[in-house]
Amino acid sequence: MTGGEAIVAGLLAQGVDTLFGLPGAQMYPLFDALAQVPDQIRTIGARHEQACGYMAFGYARSTGRTGVYSVVPGPGVLNTTAALATAWGCNTPVVCLTGQIPSAFIGKRRGHLHEIADQLGTLRSVVKWAERIERVEDAPALVAEAFRQAQSGRPGPVALEMAWDVMASSADVPEALPAVLDPHPQIDRQQLAGALALVAKAERPMIMTGSGAQHASAAVTELARMIGAPVAAFRGGRGVVDETSALGMSSYAASRYYADCDLVIGIGTRLEMPTMRWGDMMRVVDRLESAKLIRIDIDPAEMDRLKADVGLVADAACAAEALVAALTISGHRAAENGAKIAAVKAQAARETAGVQPQLAYLDVIRDVLPPDGLLVEELCQVGFASYFAYPVQRPRTYVSTGFQGTLGFGFQTALGVKVAHPDKPVVSITGDGGFLFGVQELATAVQYGIGLVTVVFNNEAYGNVRRDQETRYGNRLIGADLVNPDFLMLAKAFGLDGHRVHAPAELKPVLAAALAKGEPALIEVVLPRGSEASPWPFIHPVKSY
Missing domain, CATH: 3.40.50.1220 (TPP-binding domain)
Known part of the structure; x- marks a missing residue:
């Protein structure tokens, strides 16, 4: 087997059915191996490496299974470190597979393609465990070890790298075996x-x-x-x-x-x-x-x-x-x-009722989604309000960024959630600011038929930043107001259904129809800039005990 084929053999032994990836020169042997097993592992491409990491996170977060992605080394893997940090913060098992410069060049600082000073050390600073596969024949065992590390004890993200030349070389490879997870600790x-x-x-x-x-x-x-x-x-x-x-x-x-x-x-x-x-x-x-x-x-x-x-x-x-x-x-x-x-x-319901219009929109979404429907929040005014005003009825049906607060994670993560749950309704709620962090992945949704419904709340601002500058910094606004594209024209350009609404009552039939259709859709909710009531008194309430 080539090094790429040996890694894929290891993935198959772990029961992997989906990989999110963006191929490049150092990763060709791995992606060629994936191309040979399309009925066993579905490979979902992306338009930016960060989406690969976030989609793997969403897949894992909403299932409890390990999410897997692969990108090129150096700038490619660096583009995914926000997703890795999010997975680390949320205790979510994710496996990152990346390459390396040719083995003879590692540590020489000659400026080889995609070289960074210490990729393994960089990865170890944001994941639970990381290692390099030095020999082709070691690949299946190290893939199993990666899954053991990701799933045992406190779950978390892990990473494996393999040098360009090693991945392309061939060797006799031992049988790939499933990971053996650590036993649970005995109760004292x-x-x-x-x-x-x-x-x-x-x-x-x-x-x-x-x-x-x-x-x-x-x-x-x-x-x-x-x-x-x-x-x-x-x-x-x-x-x-x-x-x-x-x-x-x-x-x-x-x-x-x-x-x-x-x-x-x-x-x-x-x-x-x-x-x-x-x-x-x-x-x-x-x-x-x-x-x-x-x-x-x-x-x-x-x-x-x-x-x-x-x-x-x-x-x-x-x-x-x-x-x-x-x-x-x-x-x-x-x-x-x-x-x-x-x-x-x-x-509590009486006291929070004034957080409008966010609560009215969340009520619509909760009413339209069944108990096992999935919602992916984002760092936006409706997303923040969802912390306390969107009742979650089933495990793993509310996907959050956790304490990392990674703006822009939501839409991209929701694509991975929908890939993992093709038969369940999935809604991404996002602000105009965060959505544009990953807007290019609308192309991914269309290309792979990912039937995610994305609701973009457009208030033409980074709403939290603007409010803080208004109330705490003498209304000295900087970098808070946004100029956005026409979201309906944007949806049309990417080839998916686009809708625009101005009130919760308008959202309900549009959202229900989009979910019923089961195809990628974008719904813009137009909000006057600065019109949302602050949710923060109910997220960080004054100490009352």
């Missing part, structure tokens, strides 16, 4: 007993979930029911428990409920809400100040970053199931907090 029975003791004493418990709980929906939902605890998440853990159910709660409602909370159970989360968003973003805290804390996390390092009264280093589902089983044996009775939870949720 003493810590479990300590957690049960805290639960038994709690009168107003609360569960907060993060990305690490996305696979644990059933167990977490049952745990919440057994102890009478509402469940809330900021971004990554949304949908683990249906937010329209009696125990589901928005992040803003959770900030109000937390005032009287005596126990927090954090499951697969950094607990950004109580430690930063509801307090002082500039002050580091290493423990909760007003409630007991049980932490469940597969990463033992988390127990040092935020100290808990009880720390269970464990898989989220395993630990939640163990708690449920122990509570069942003990005959634990749920705290009777239903009326309080309902009252807080109703109060």
Whole structure:
């Protein structure tokens, strides 16, 4: 096999069915190998390397499976580092496959095509693990190791590079085998007993979930029911428990409920809400100040970053199931907090109702999408409001950039989400500013028949920047106002359906029809510049406890 064929053999052994990529000279042997297995691995091209990384992220984030992409080394892989950093921040398994200059030139700084000083070191600064495949015959084993690293323990992005000459050379290659993932850590029975003791004493418990709980929906939902605890998440853990159910709660409602909370159970989360968003973003805290804390996390390092009264280093589902089983044996009775939870949720709904017109548009989208429909947010005024005003009903159906806040990620990520879910409706909400970061990928959507519906909220500005400059910097505007293309003409030029609406009532039939058609579509929502109410009082509420 060539080096490229050996890598593809490794991908096939891991069950990879989709790769996002942009070929180039150093990667020809890999893409030639992919061309020989089109029925086993579908290769989706792109118009910019960053889209390859974001599409792989969207594929992985919405499925739990590993996303894979491949681009040329040097400037090509550097163009994807924002997507890698996003995957790292969101604990999402992504495999980056890239090339290298010829092996004899590595480290010589002769200025070979696409050379950078230390590509492997650069990659290691933004991923969980990175390595170079030095020999063709090592490729299948190192591909398996990459998948083991990406999926074991705390998931995350990884990278493999292979020199130009090695990828083109041939050797006898051993059989490619599936990765063997690390076993889950054993639950410490003493810590479990300590957690049960805290639960038994709690009168107003609360569960907060993060990305690490996305696979644990059933167990977490049952745990919440057994102890009478509402469940809330900021971004990554949304949908683990249906937010329209009696125990589901928005992040803003959770900030109000937390005032009287005596126990927090954090499951697969950094607990950004109580430690930063509801307090002082500039002050580091290493423990909760007003409630007991049980932490469940597969990463033992988390127990040092935020100290808990009880720390269970464990898989989220395993630990939640163990708690449920122990509570069942003990005959634990749920705290009777239903009326309080309902009252807080109703109060939060009244207080946030003025975030318009964003809430009205989000209501339309939620009404049109089925419970398992997928929404990809973006850093825009409607996207920010979706943090607390778009109820997520199923795991992995709300895709966010997490703490990285990578402007422009949304549309490109949503393409990968739709590739992963061709039979489910997928909506990308984006602002005019962020959308133009990756607008060229409209061509990708049309070329590959990716039936994503993209709703562009056009307020002719970087809305957050403009508001901050108005309110905090004496209305000295710089770089905030935008001049945009005609989005309907743009859609026509790319060969997809384009629509323009001016009100939520207009959006509903247009969005429903576009989703029903199942083809790529662009819907522009026209908003007067500066017309949106600020969502930030409900994302970073004043400390009230």
